[in-house]
Amino acid sequence: MKHLNDKDVASGLMFILFGLIALFLTSEFDFGSAARPGPGFFPIVLSVLLMLIGAAISGWGLLRHGDPIAHFALPPLILITAAVCVFSFCIEPFGLVPSVILAVLIASCARPHFGNVQRFVLAIGLAAFSALLFVVLLNLPISLWPV
Amino acid sequence: MELLSNLELGFATVLTPENLMFSFFGVLLGTLIGVLPGLGPLVAIAVLLPFTFGLDPVSSMIMLAGIFYGAQYGGSTTAILINLPGEASSIVTTLDGHEMAKRGEAGKALATAAIGSFFAGCVATVLIGIFAPPLAELAFKFGPAEYFSLMVCGLIVSVVLANGSVLKAIGMMVLGLLIGLVGTDEQSGLQRMTLGVPELSDGLAVAAIAMGIFGLGEIMRNLEDFNRRDFTVSKITSLMPGRDDLKRIFAPMVRGTFLGSFLGVLPGGGALLASFSAYALEKKIAPNPDDFGRGAIQGVAAPEAANNAGAQTSFIPMLTLGIPSNPVMALMISALVIQGIEPGPAVISDHPELFWGIIASMWIGNLMLLLLNLPLVGLWVKLVSIPYKILFPIVIVFACVGVFSINNSAFAVFTMAGFGVFGYVLKKLECEPAPMILGFILGPMMEGHMQRALLISRGDISVFVREPISAGLLAVAAVALIVAVLPSVNKTRKIAMVDDD
Numbered sequence: 271m272k273h274l275n276d277k278d279v280a281s282g283l284m285f286i287l288f289g290l291i292a293l294f295l296t297s298e299f300d301f302g303s304a305a306r307p308g309p310g311f312f313p314i315v316l317s318v319l320l321m322l323i324g325a326a327i328s329g330w331g332l333l334r335h336g337d338p339i340a341h342f343a344l345p346p347l348i349l350i351t352a353a354v355c356v357f358s359f360c361i362e363p364f365g366l367v368p369s370v371i372l373a374v375l376i377a378s379c380a381r382p383h384f385g386n387v388q389r390f391v392l393a394i395g396l397a398a399f400s401a402l403l404f405v406v407l408l409n410l411p412i413s414l415w416p417v
Numbered sequence: 418m419e420l421l422s423n424l425e426l427g428f429a430t431v432l433t434p435e436n437l438m439f440s441f442f443g444v445l446l447g448t449l450i451g452v453l454p455g456l457g458p459l460v461a462i463a464v465l466l467p468f469t470f471g472l473d474p475v476s477s478m479i480m481l482a483g484i485f486y487g488a489q490y491g492g493s494t495t496a497i498l499i500n501l502p503g504e505a506s507s508i509v510t511t512l513d514g515h516e517m518a519k520r521g522e523a524g525k526a527l528a529t530a531a532i533g534s535f536f537a538g539c540v541a542t543v544l545i546g547i548f549a550p551p552l553a554e555l556a557f558k559f560g561p562a563e564y565f566s567l568m569v570c571g572l573i574v575s576v577v578l579a580n581g582s583v584l585k586a587i588g589m590m591v592l593g594l595l596i597g598l599v600g601t602d603e604q605s606g607l608q609r610m611t612l613g614v615p616e617l618s619d620g621l622a623v624a625a626i627a628m629g630i631f632g633l634g635e636i637m638r639n640l641e642d643f644n645r646r647d648f649t650v651s652k653i654t655s656l657m658p659g660r661d662d663l664k665r666i667f668a669p670m671v672r673g674t675f676l677g678s679f680l681g682v683l684p685g686g687g688a689l690l691a692s693f694s695a696y697a698l699e700k701k702i703a704p705n706p707d708d709f710g711r712g713a714i715q716g717v718a719a720p721e722a723a724n725n726a727g728a729q730t731s732f733i734p735m736l737t738l739g740i741p742s743n744p745v746m747a748l749m750i751s752a753l754v755i756q757g758i759e760p761g762p763a764v765i766s767d768h769p770e771l772f773w774g775i776i777a778s779m780w781i782g783n784l785m786l787l788l789l790n791l792p793l794v795g796l797w798v799k800l801v802s803i804p805y806k807i808l809f810p811i812v813i814v815f816a817c818v819g820v821f822s823i824n825n826s827a828f829a830v831f832t833m834a835g836f837g838v839f840g841y842v843l844k845k846l847e848c849e850p851a852p853m854i855l856g857f858i859l860g861p862m863m864e865g866h867m868q869r870a871l872l873i874s875r876g877d878i879s880v881f882v883r884e885p886i887s888a889g890l891l892a893v894a895a896v897a898l899i900v901a902v903l904p905s906v907n908k909t910r911k912i913a914m915v916d917d918d
Contacts, residue, residue: 277845277846277847278582278585280846281585281588281846281847281848282588284842284846285588285591285592288592288595292595292610295609295610295612296598296609296610299605299607299609303876304878305871305876305877305878306871306876307867307868307871308605309602309604309605309607309609312598312863312864312867313595313598313609313610316591316594316595316598317595319591320588320591320592320595323584323587323588323591324588326584327582327584327585327588330584339845339846340845341641342841342845343637343640343641346636346637346640346641347637347838347841350633350636350637350640350813350837351633351834351837351838353813354633354813354816354817354830354831354833354834354837355831355834357817357821357830358817358821358827358828358830358831358833358834359827359831361817361821361827361830362827366818369817370814370817370818373810373813373814373817374810374813374814377809377810377813378806378810380640380809381640381805381806381809383806384806392807392810393810396810396811396814400814400815400818404467404818404822408467408468408470408471409471410467410470410818410822411825412818412821412822412825
């Protein structure tokens with residue numbers, strides 16, 4: 271199990287996993303033949319190739335004992351991802367201003383020593399700024415408020 | 418002198434008040450984003466893409482090109498002043514540039530970088546003007562088999578030139594090819610790997626992927642350090658390089674320009690490899706290599722000239738073949754497609770004003786950079802001192818709005834979030850994402866060309882090695898791959914990439 275923490279072993283496993291997923295998703299398509307490839311030909315060849323490469327990388331990692339994976343900083347990872355996801359869910363139903371405010375409030379939690387007043391000022395300021403820039407000045411077809 | 422009349426057309430296109438203004442804004446905005454820590458040309462273009470939607474194709478490309486080299490140059494400014502490369506290709510500039518700044522020669526280092534970039538820009542502009550049209554002529558003779566082999570060759574070369582493990586780079590490339598196939602299959606009309614999500618039937622958006630991996634992933638990594646060091650900005654003394662200095666930087670500048678111009682054309686090469694190689698070359702041939710890393714002015718001039726030359730010549734494959742040589746060019750292609758122009762050999766003949774306009778705008782843009790950067794250095798320094806906690810939410814908001822507005826697609830923003838996480842994981846696993854982006858763009862094209870080539874040859878797979886151009890390209894790919902895997906070359910490659918730290 272401790273090998274899982276090896277950068278090379280883990281990268282290889284990641285490639286194998288992606289190869290498996292792609293193979294699973296495309297195996298239903300007609301493979302055809304090398305002379306007359308079907309819609310399944312290219313993706314299936316590529317997924318098998320990807321798994322082989324992954325296996326080679328993992329194998330090489332097991333032999334070599336590479337560097338362990340550096341520490342994952344989870345709070346920024348989760349908060350930034352959450353901020354962007356919230357933006358993507360809110361932008362259509364609620365419009366630009368509420369989406370930007372929410373995204374900034376969530377993202378700014380990734381940085382400690384952020385005063386609450388400061389966070390709200392930044393959020394509202396950025397919402398106003400992006401509304402002005404993107405909607406008023408650049409005329410992009412984005413609604414500002416809930417419709 | 419067809420070149421002259423062509424350049425005349427280019428300059429006539431650029432030298433209108435509007436286009437000059439767009440070039441100016443591009444350079445200004447590009448520099449503005451380029452000086453911000455961790456934000457390079459790719460992020461600058463992705464974030465600023467919405468600014469070009471309302472423009473006609475020529476103006477939008479002129480502005481995007483301006484953003485590109487503005488961001489490129491902005492990275493060097495911070496490299497010199499605060500020892501923080503704005504993006505990867507200016508890492509080597511920190512070595513000697515910041516040493517010069519510490520010695521109180523910041524002004525001189527900045528001027529050297531600007532002069533080196535300008536010189537390289539002028540030469541590269543002419544080189545593109547000379548070499549692009551014959552290449553496009555050649556590309557007209559390309560059939561599907563040649564295109565397929567060219568893409569194989571390009572992908573392999575990009576893998577060979579990528580930083581770090583070759584095997585991982587190949588894995589990333591294949592993964593990119595697979596991700597590129599998500600969506601509707603051109604030939605059969607079938608939905609592949611869409612998981613039944615209707616938004617995926619058009620495939621994933623390259624801007625969302627690039628912005629997620631390079632923009633969000635970078636922010637997550639920057640937020641790891643709990644207390645990011647405060648930057649100490651070197652004082653700028655206005656010390657223009659003297660006659661002696663100019664003499665000393667001339668030869669390195671010329672060498673850097675030609676090395677950079679050559680490497681820029683290669684897939685995956687571009688500005689990063691150019692600057693590293695130019696620095697390594699200068700250090701090798703210098704009479705006093707010990708000066709390097711201690712503020713040698715040649716160590717600023719050569720890589721700066723090289724990365725600017727490389728940045729410009731990387732337009733050649735994009736404009737003549739429709740094939741991106743790096744992720745930035747992949748974004749440029751999608752910008753052209755948004756404008757309704759299919760990049761490829763036909764661009765020169767169908768849209769000469771676009772082609773020559775971009776080339777002329779490169780020269781104009783470089784001139785603007787020279788005029789803009791030195792007087793405005795004080796402003797850039799102020800920007801750098803914006804605390805990161807204010808900066809990163811701004812970047813996130815711009816990224817979200819930018820990616821959303823490309824197709825008014827909330828799903829694209831969601832995709833970006835996913836690729837942000839993936840980008841962070843890739844950093845942890847030391848997998849280079851650039852080959853993946855190239856694979857992503859080329860995946861569907863390669864499949865199409867392969868199928869067409871086989872259709873024409875009635876299923877004879879030997880067509881790829883029977884046609885001479887195609888066979889030659891595949892041979893180049895094979896040699897490149899073998900060379901890269903050979904342990905001895907691998908070692909020097911590592912040294913060239915790491916060199917000093």
